[in-house]
Amino acid sequence: MTLPAASLPVSHASHQNPTVEPARAEKVALVDVEDLSVSFRTRDGTVAALDRVSFSVARGRTLGMVGESGSGKSVSAYALMHLLGDAAEVSATKMTLAGLDLLTARPDAIQALRGKTVSMIFQNARMALNPIRPIGLQLMDVLRRHRAMIKADAREAAINALAEVRIPDPKRRFDAYPFELSGGMCQRVMIALAFASDPEVLIADEPTTGLDVTTQATIMDLIAEKAAKRAMSTILITHDLALAADHCDDFAVMHAGHVVERCTTATIKSAPVHPYTSLLVRATPTAASSLAELSSIPGNLPDLRSALPSCRFAHRCTFRQPVCDTPLPRVTLSDRHIVACHMPWKDAP
Amino acid sequence: MTVEQVPALSVEGLGKRYPTAGGMLHAVDDVALSIARGRSMGLVGESGCGKSTLVRLVSRLIDPSEGSITLSGAEIGDVPARRFGTRPERARIQVVFQDPSDSLNPQFRVFDSIADPLRRLGELRGRAAIAEKVNATAANVGLPEELLMRYPHQLSGGQKARVGIARAIVVDPEVLILDEPTSALDVSVQVVILHLLADLRQRLNMTYLFVSHDLNVVRLVCDDVAVMYLGRIVEIASVARIFETPSHPYTRALLSAIPGGPIAERIRLQGEPRSPIDPDPNACRFLGRCPKGADLCGQKGPHLTEVAPGQRVACHFPTI
Numbered sequence: 001m002t003l004p005a006a007s008l009p010v011s012h013a014s015h016q017n018p019t020v021e022p023a024r025a026e027k028v029a030l031v032d033v034e035d036l037s038v039s040f041r042t043r044d045g046t047v048a049a050l051d052r053v054s055f056s057v058a059r060g061r062t063l064g065m066v067g068e069s070g071s072g073k074s075v076s077a078y079a080l081m082h083l084l085g086d087a088a089e090v091s092a093t094k095m096t097l098a099g100l101d102l103l104t105a106r107p108d109a110i111q112a113l114r115g116k117t118v119s120m121i122f123q124n125a126r127m128a129l130n131p132i133r134p135i136g137l138q139l140m141d142v143l144r145r146h147r148a149m150i151k152a153d154a155r156e157a158a159i160n161a162l163a164e165v166r167i168p169d170p171k172r173r174f175d176a177y178p179f180e181l182s183g184g185m186c187q188r189v190m191i192a193l194a195f196a197s198d199p200e201v202l203i204a205d206e207p208t209t210g211l212d213v214t215t216q217a218t219i220m221d222l223i224a225e226k227a228a229k230r231a232m233s234t235i236l237i238t239h240d241l242a243l244a245a246d247h248c249d250d251f252a253v254m255h256a257g258h259v260v261e262r263c264t265t266a267t268i269k270s271a272p273v274h275p276y277t278s279l280l281v282r283a284t285p286t287a288a289s290s291l292a293e294l295s296s297i298p299g300n301l302p303d304l305r306s307a308l309p310s311c312r313f314a315h316r317c318t319f320r321q322p323v324c325d326t327p328l329p330r331v332t333l334s335d336r337h338i339v340a341c342h343m344p345w346k347d348a349p
Numbered sequence: 350m351t352v353e354q355v356p357a358l359s360v361e362g363l364g365k366r367y368p369t370a371g372g373m374l375h376a377v378d379d380v381a382l383s384i385a386r387g388r389s390m391g392l393v394g395e396s397g398c399g400k401s402t403l404v405r406l407v408s409r410l411i412d413p414s415e416g417s418i419t420l421s422g423a424e425i426g427d428v429p430a431r432r433f434g435t436r437p438e439r440a441r442i443q444v445v446f447q448d449p450s451d452s453l454n455p456q457f458r459v460f461d462s463i464a465d466p467l468r469r470l471g472e473l474r475g476r477a478a479i480a481e482k483v484n485a486t487a488a489n490v491g492l493p494e495e496l497l498m499r500y501p502h503q504l505s506g507g508q509k510a511r512v513g514i515a516r517a518i519v520v521d522p523e524v525l526i527l528d529e530p531t532s533a534l535d536v537s538v539q540v541v542i543l544h545l546l547a548d549l550r551q552r553l554n555m556t557y558l559f560v561s562h563d564l565n566v567v568r569l570v571c572d573d574v575a576v577m578y579l580g581r582i583v584e585i586a587s588v589a590r591i592f593e594t595p596s597h598p599y600t601r602a603l604l605s606a607i608p609g610g611p612i613a614e615r616i617r618l619q620g621e622p623r624s625p626i627d628p629d630p631n632a633c634r635f636l637g638r639c640p641k642g643a644d645l646c647g648q649k650g651p652h653l654t655e656v657a658p659g660q661r662v663a664c665h666f667p668t669i
Contacts, residue, residue, distance in 0.1 A: 068536070069535055213606040247608075
């Protein structure tokens with residue numbers, strides 16, 4: 001059983017936050033989630049959106065959550081932020097966020113955490129901003145609520161925050177409504193909002209999707225700079241494997257509501273062992289030197305409303321064995337490498 | 350000159366200006382490019398650089414302010430856009446639009462979406478002949494026949510992309526313009542569509558103008574690349590040359606911004622883009638953001654000049 005070598009080129013922009021001393025960084029997990037399951041009741045049946053998902057992020061580190069659309073990346077983030085509505089049934093054996101135990105915390109304690117200690121950059125910035133309030137005032141709201149600023153200070157801080165995310169002419173843009181700005185600028189306002197409360201944990205849900213590569217590079221630099229300065233923990237949710245490989249320390253690869261592989265970025269680049277991870281790498285154009293090298297992933301995501309097999313990837317997997325129908329194991333290959341597969345590809349070069 | 354040497358698509362001195370309250374907005378300015386038959390040219394640049402305007406000009410959805418557009422040597426730029434839709438040339442140059450979900454008529458079944466251009470433009474008459482052509486085209490793009498009676502909302506993203514391609518190629522065009530054909534798709538689906546497009550180009554000997562913001566995709570499916578900045582082409586060369594020896598400072602910045610990209614140097618553009626409204630004809634459009642900007646760049650706008658065989662760059666200080 002051999003797969004062709006799959007690798008992403010080692011990138012120049014890869015960064016390890018140098019300001020965080022490793023000892024401290026390793027110990028404190030600002031985000032720690034064990035066996036998180038989420039299901040939604042709908043008219044067409046129950047959707048098993050997440051099934052015993054585990055991930056953690058140490059202080060100062062960046063976790064990349066990658067996978068196809070519908071794999072459960074955003075639902076994980078929403079569950080962590082307690083933003084899922086009543087239709088969602090959430091269970092977990094452990095869920096802590098910036099030191100707060102979310103399983104036992106009162107709603108007001110979670111509310112105090114959200115937007116202050118923990119910020120989120122939402123996927124569709126134009127939709128996430130208040131359409132009938134100028135962006136400057138929206139920034140001032142956050143600053144006054146979470147940083148207890150007086151009006152004049154908050155105004156100045158808001159203008160600085162806009163300048164920091166490279167909004168041209170921030171004094172004039174202060175009074176602009178979201179519809180008056182381009183998509184890229186709305187995205188930058190969203191990022192300014194997320195940083196306004198000086199968070200310890202940042203959840204960035206596709207923060208640069210739809211932006212130009214040059215703007216994307218500027219914004220990712222900005223997030224990296226903030227993360228380093230404040231030893232902020234970041235979860236970067238993206239479908240762009242190459243982007244995540246450039247900016248993350250660790251990976252959680254998701255497929256159909258399962259975390260199929262957790263590993264470091266070095267492992268993703270050199271030797272992922274879950275068949276889905278290697279297929280995902282080989283479908284990403286960055287590494288391929290010709291179109292022929294780019295291979296597709298067979299099949300589709302399973303319908304999460306149906307009765308699901310223990311391994312949700314089995315029907316797409318070319319290495320399927322009879323053992324794959326038995327309960328899915330969680331194989332610990334090393335300290336930082338866990339894979340949910342019966343047949344992990346251990347002979348990786 | 351033999352027929353083979355006439356480019357399938359060629360534009361010369363093409364410009365489009367829009368009047369605005371502040372002056373004339375130069376969306377596309379003095380653009381020249383030509384694509385040989387069977388070749389694929391990538392068009393890259395930031396949003397707002399004029400890519401979409403150029404696509405709409407070339408596909409004759411809007412009228413140019415100046416310049417010529419020729420299809421296999423025949424001028425099509427002088428036909429008003431509102432009348433172009435009924436001309437026989439309409440079938441020879443077709444577009445695959447960006448978002449297949451938005452560009453398919455939600456009230457049309459797949460069959461009718463594909464048959465519509467045939468009924469309007471094709472020479473086929475009779476239901477049986479049209480049905481036969483639609484079925485053959487669907488098979489060509491890998492659409493199973495049982496999907497033909499479905500509506501767009503009953504299809505997956507990849508299937509909708511196939512419908513978008515099918516209805517563009519059903520009238521047997523020579524030139525296909527692809528406007529970000531895979532940007533709305535997951536990588537796993539993108540791979541399949543890219544393979545399909547490469548295969549179709551070879552089998553049907555089509556010529557592609559491939560617009561994309563994803564340089565890695567362009568690298569894999571195109572022969573040549575034109576880089577646009579603020580309405581002008583700043584560099585044009587083969588894919589290999591653009592990726593191995595990018596010359597224009599903007600091309601270099603663009604390549605350095607790609608995650609896992611080919612340039613180790615880290616170039617970040619500072620400053621604001623110049624306004625496209627009444628731009629100074631004697632200044633380089635990139636001045637102000639350009640890391641190499643000098644006095645000369647504000648006095649004399651650079652023109653495309655050959656720096657190496659097959660590589661033309663509009664810069665006073667190209668990297669060679």
